[in-house]
Amino acid sequence: MPLLELKQVSKTFGGLRAVSDVSLCLEKGEILGIIGPNGAGKTTLFNTITGFCRHESGEILFEGRSLIDLKPHQICHRGLVRTFQLVKPFLQLSVLDNVIVAALNRIKTTKAATEKALQTIEFVGLKEKKHTLATTLTLPHRKRLELARALATEPGLLLLDEVMAGLTPREVDQLIGLLAEVNQRKVTILLIEHVMRGLMALSRTVLVLNYGVKIAEGAPEEVVKNPQVIEAYLGEEFGKEAGRGIELAQGKRD
Amino acid sequence: MTRVYFLLGCLFLILLVLPLFLNEYLLGIFVFIFYYAYLGQSWNILTGYTGNISLGHSLYVGIGAYLSTMIAMHLGISPWLGMLFGGLGATLISLIMGYLAFRFGLRNVYFVLITIAFAEIGRLVALHLKPLGQFMGLFIDFKPGWQNFQFKGNLPYYYISLGFVVFSLAVVRATELSKVGRYFVALREDEDAAESIGVNAFKYKMIALGMSSFMTALAGTFYANYIFYLHPASIMSMALSIEIILRPIIGGLGTLFGPLIGSFLITPLAEISRSYFAKAGLEGLHIVIYGFLLITSVLFFPRGIYSYIRRALFSG
Numbered sequence: 001m002p003l004l005e006l007k008q009v010s011k012t013f014g015g016l017r018a019v020s021d022v023s024l025c026l027e028k029g030e031i032l033g034i035i036g037p038n039g040a041g042k043t044t045l046f047n048t049i050t051g052f053c054r055h056e057s058g059e060i061l062f063e064g065r066s067l068i069d070l071k072p073h074q075i076c077h078r079g080l081v082r083t084f085q086l087v088k089p090f091l092q093l094s095v096l097d098n099v100i101v102a103a104l105n106r107i108k109t110t111k112a113a114t115e116k117a118l119q120t121i122e123f124v125g126l127k128e129k130k131h132t133l134a135t136t137l138t139l140p141h142r143k144r145l146e147l148a149r150a151l152a153t154e155p156g157l158l159l160l161d162e163v164m165a166g167l168t169p170r171e172v173d174q175l176i177g178l179l180a181e182v183n184q185r186k187v188t189i190l191l192i193e194h195v196m197r198g199l200m201a202l203s204r205t206v207l208v209l210n211y212g213v214k215i216a217e218g219a220p221e222e223v224v225k226n227p228q229v230i231e232a233y234l235g236e237e238f239g240k241e242a243g244r245g246i247e248l249a250q251g252k253r254d
Numbered sequence: 255m256t257r258v259y260f261l262l263g264c265l266f267l268i269l270l271v272l273p274l275f276l277n278e279y280l281l282g283i284f285v286f287i288f289y290y291a292y293l294g295q296s297w298n299i300l301t302g303y304t305g306n307i308s309l310g311h312s313l314y315v316g317i318g319a320y321l322s323t324m325i326a327m328h329l330g331i332s333p334w335l336g337m338l339f340g341g342l343g344a345t346l347i348s349l350i351m352g353y354l355a356f357r358f359g360l361r362n363v364y365f366v367l368i369t370i371a372f373a374e375i376g377r378l379v380a381l382h383l384k385p386l387g388q389f390m391g392l393f394i395d396f397k398p399g400w401q402n403f404q405f406k407g408n409l410p411y412y413y414i415s416l417g418f419v420v421f422s423l424a425v426v427r428a429t430e431l432s433k434v435g436r437y438f439v440a441l442r443e444d445e446d447a448a449e450s451i452g453v454n455a456f457k458y459k460m461i462a463l464g465m466s467s468f469m470t471a472l473a474g475t476f477y478a479n480y481i482f483y484l485h486p487a488s489i490m491s492m493a494l495s496i497e498i499i500l501r502p503i504i505g506g507l508g509t510l511f512g513p514l515i516g517s518f519l520i521t522p523l524a525e526i527s528r529s530y531f532a533k534a535g536l537e538g539l540h541i542v543i544y545g546f547l548l549i550t551s552v553l554f555f556p557r558g559i560y561s562y563i564r565r566a567l568f569s570g
Contacts, residue, residue: 033507072449089444090444090447091443091444097436104452105451110436147453158348
C-alpha cells in the first residue's frame with residue numbers, strides 16, 4: 001500500500017483549473033519532487049492535500065485512509081505535515097517556543113515537548129539561535145525554523161514547499177544533507193522545488209506539472225531530457241544545471 | 255522570572271498592609287484599580303493571547319451581574335454561588351457567539367463586529383426586561399454579611415478585589431505555561447501555521463473565549479454587590495467595553511502584568527480627574543485625557559509599558 005495516493009485530484013478557482021486530474025503514488029521512504037513553472041498548480045496541490053483548500057473531485061489517501069474533508073490540524077495528527085513557501089514563523093516567539101508548539105502535536109506535557117523541540121532545533125542547526133525571536137531571524141534561518149517546526153510534529157510524510165528558494169549554493173548543499181538525513185529516519189518527503197540542484201540530488205522520482213496537468217513523471221535523469229518538460233519549464237540553461245545536480249548526486253552515491 | 259516573582263511577592267505584601275494607611279476614598283480607588291485590572295486580565299486572555307479582539311466584553315459583566323443578582327433576589331441563593339451561575343451563563347452566550355464566528359471563519363474586524371453586535375443585543379434586551387427594572391435600573395437591597403457578598407465600608411471589597419487580581423494572575427500564568435496557552439499564542443501569531451502543525455484553531459479559540467467570558471462575568475457579580483445599582487447603560491455599554499480594553503493595551507497586550515500596570519496608571523487618573531473636573535464643571539474631560547494617553551502610549555509604547563519595565567528589570 002502506498003503511503004500517499006492521489007487519484008485524479010482536481011481543483012478549480014472560478015474558471016481556472018489550477019489542478020487537473022493529477023494522480024500520484026508515493027511509497028514509504030521515498031522522495032518525490034514536483035517541478036513546474038510558476039502558476040503550474042504546485043502549491044495548490046499542496047494546499048489541497050493538507051486541507052487548506054477543498055478539492056473538487058478525486059481521492060486523496062494517506063496510509064489507505066481518505067484525507068478528504070479533514071482539517072489541517074487533523075491531517076497533521078495523521079502524520080502529514082507541510083511547510084509554507086512564504087514561511088510563517090510565529091514572529092513574536094523565540095525559536096524554541098515556535099518549535100515547542102509543534103512538538104505538542106504528539107507530546108502531552110510541555111516539559112517533554114521542550115526536550116523534543118531542543119533536539120529538533122539542534123538537528124536543523126539552530127541551536128545558537130534558540131532564544132532568538134523569530135522576527136529577527138534571517139530568511140535562511142527562518143526556513144530552517146519552518147523545517148524544525150514541521151519535523152517536531154513527528155510526521156510520516158513531509159511536504160516541503162520551496163524550502164531551498166533564496167538560499168546560497170552552500171546553504172542548499174547543507175539543506176540537501178539535512179533532508180537526506182531526515183529521509184533516512186524513515187520520513188517520506190514530497191517536495192516542490194525550483195532549485196534544480198537540490199531537487200535532482202534528492203528525489204528518486206520527479207513529477208512535472210504544467211497548467212495543472214501532469215506532463216511527465218519518472219527518474220530525474222529521464223525527466224530532464226523529456227522535450228516537453230524542457231519546453232515548458234527547464235529551458236536549455238536549466239537543463240544543463242539539472243545535469244550538474246545529477247552528477248553531484250551520483251558523485252555522492254559513488 | 256524569579257526576580258519578577260520576588261518583586262511581585264513584595265508588591266503583594268505591601269498591598270496586604272496598605273489599607274492601614276488609606277482612608278475610605280483612597281480604598282475605593284484601589285478597589286477600582288483591582289476591579290479593572292481583573293477585567294482587563296480576563297479580556298487579555300482572549301485578545302492579548304489569542305489575538306481575537308472583543309469590543310463587547312461588557313456583555314459578560316452584565317450577564318454576571320444580573321444573573322447572580324436575580325438568583326439572590328428571587329431564589330435566595332448567595333451571590334458567592336450565584337457568581338458561578340453568572341459565569342456559566344456568560345460562557346454559554348459567548349460560546350454561541352464563538353461558534354457562529356469561528357465556525358464561519360470570522361477574523362479581525364468581522365470578529366470585532368460580531369462582539370459589538372452581541373453586546374448591543376444584550377444591552378437592549380436587558381433594557382426592556384421588566385424584572386431588571388427597565389429604564390429605572392435595578393436597586394439591590396443592602397443586607398451586609400459575608401454570605402450576601404455585601405459589606406459596610408470599602409475594606410472587605412479591597413481584599414476581595416485584590417483576591418480577584420491574584421486569582422487572574424495565577425490563571426493566566428498557569429495558562430502561559432501550559433499547552434493551551436502555547437496554542438493560544440500560536441493562533442495569535444499565525445493561524446494557518448498553527449493549524450498546519452496540529453493546533454485545532456476552532457477548539458482553542460472557543461476555550462479562550464469561554465475562559466475569558468467566565469472570568470469577566472465574575473467581576474459583574476462583584477460590581478453588583480459593590481455599587482448596589484445596575485443599569486444597562488453603565489454595565490452593558492460600549493463605554494465599559496472600552497474601559498476594559500484600555501488598561502491592557504496601555505500596560506501591554508498579551509503580557510501577564512500588562513493589565514495590572516495599565517490599571518494602576520489609568521484608574522486613579524480616571525477617578526481623580528473625574529471628581530475634580532466634575533467639581534469644576536468639566537464633566538467628561540477625563541475621557542479626553544484617556545484619548546491623549548491612548549494615543550501617546552500607542553505612539554511611544556506600542557508594545558505596552560510592561561515591555562519597557564521588563565527590559566529595565568532584566569538588563570539592570
